[in-house]
Amino acid sequence: MxxxxxxxxxxxxxxxxxxxxxxxxxxxxxxxxxxxxxxxxxxxxxxLEPDYYVEKFNFIRLSNSNKANYHLTGEKLIHLPRTDQYEITNPHINSFADQRTAVTIIAARAVVDQKSNTVLPKREHDIVRLYDNVTVERPEGDNSHFMRLETDYLMLTPDDDLITSDHPVTLFTHGIESHAIGMVANNSTQQLELLSKVRARLKKRVD
The missing domain is CATH 1.20.5 (Single alpha-helices involved in coiled-coils or other helix-helix interfaces)
Structure with a gap:
């Protein structure tokens, strides 16, 4: 047992x-x-949190011909590693080149996507998106007239020298105030096209 x-x-x-x-x-x-x-x-x-930031920064972007064509300043720049984007507070952009009148762009905030082969989908171009109280202004020049554009959103593609928006915009030029939904501006040719629902008002001239 x-x-x-x-x-x-x-x-x-x-x-x-x-x-x-x-x-x-x-x-x-x-x-x-x-x-x-x-x-x-x-x-x-x-x-998700920024991995670094820069205050009171000053940046010059070179064109493909190595001539400076965009001068960007702002109060603060932060880098978001998850999306590999840059967020800028109070950006101030000056676009300039030989034989062209300088254009100034200001906004409350900007988000920058730089060219990259490491993110998906791959970024073929630099893109700057501007938000809130966005103003584009071109002074009177030898080859251009005064122009001022106001909106709450713009997209800038420096490689193509284009400024676009699908939001409501207000354009002031030649004593005319125009309103529209969407616009395309070519900084190389100094031309601007309003896309839809365009309304214009001629201001009275004061002698």
């Missing part, structure tokens, strides 16, 4: 040990997944 009791007890202890091992294994797996999830959440949280 004693050998049988010993064998039964051994089987019982083996079963208990197996159950304990399974329980510990389940706890370890659950704990590992939980810690991994917390670490991923922490990493994700870190990536």
């Amino acid at each position: 004693k050998p049988q009791i010993t064998i039964d007890r051994a089987q019982i202890w083996i079963a208990v040990a197996v159950l304990g091992f399974i329980a510990l294994g389940s706890f370890w797996v659950e704990n590992a997944f939980r810690q991994s999830g917390e670490e991923d959440a922490q990493k994700s949280s870190v990536r």
Whole structure:
């Protein structure tokens, strides 16, 4: 009888040990997944936050011919690593080139997407999106007339020298105040097109 009791007890202890091992294994797996999830959440949280910032910055963008054509300043620039974007507070942009009247663009905020092969979808061009109290102004020049554009959103593509918007815009020029939805401006040719729902009002001249 004693050998049988010993064998039964051994089987019982083996079963208990197996159950304990399974329980510990389940706890370890659950704990590992939980810690991994917390670490991923922490990493994700870190990536969402800016990894650096610059105050009172001054930046000059060179054209393909290595001639300066965009001068950008702002109160603060931050980099968002998750999207690889730059967010600028109170941006001030001057566009200038030989034989062209300079154009000044100001806004409350800007988001810059730079060319990149490491993000998806791949960015083929630099894009600057301007938000809130956006103003584009071109003074009277030898080859151009005064122009002032006001809107709450603009998109600037420096490589193509284009300024576009699909939001309501107001244009002041030659004593005419025009309102429209959407616009396309080509800074190279100094031409601007209002896209839809265009309304114009001629201001009275005061002698």
